[in-house]
Amino acid sequence: MTDTAPATQTCPFCYTELDARATVCSHCQAVKDITPMWMVRLKFYGIGLGLLLGGLFFAFVDGRGVNWLAVVFAIIGAVFLVMRPKFDLTNQLWRRKE
Numbered sequence: 001m002t003d004t005a006p007a008t009q010t011c012p013f014c015y016t017e018l019d020a021r022a023t024v025c026s027h028c029q030a031v032k033d034i035t036p037m038w039m040v041r042l043k044f045y046g047i048g049l050g051l052l053l054g055g056l057f058f059a060f061v062d063g064r065g066v067n068w069l070a071v072v073f074a075i076i077g078a079v080f081l082v083m084r085p086k087f088d089l090t091n092q093l094w095r096r097k098e
C-alpha cells in the first residue's frame with residue numbers, strides 16, 4: 001500500500017514540480033536551505049541568551065553603577081527568547097543562486 005503523502009514539491013521561483021527530496025531546482029537551479037530546525041532554534045537561543053547574559057554581565061560588572069546600554073541589550077535578548085515561537089520557520093527556504 002502506498003501512502004498519499006505528496007512526493008513532489010513546487011519550486012517557488014519557476015513552479016517546476018520537483019521530487020520532495022530535491023534540494024536544488026532542476027529548472028532554475030534555486031537552492032533549498034536544508035538547515036535543520038534544531039540548528040535554527042539553537043542559533044536563535046544562542047543569540048537571545050548571549051544578549052541577555054552578556055547584557056546582564058556588562059550592566060553590573062562595571063563598578064560605576066548600572067550600565068543602561070547593557071541593560072537594553074539584556075532586555076532585547078529576553079524579548080528575543082520570549083518572542084521566539086513567533087519567528088519559527090515552518091517552511092524551508094529556497095534561495096535563488098546568483
Ligand SMILES: [Zn+2]
Nearest residue numbers: 011014025028
Ligand atoms: Zn525553479
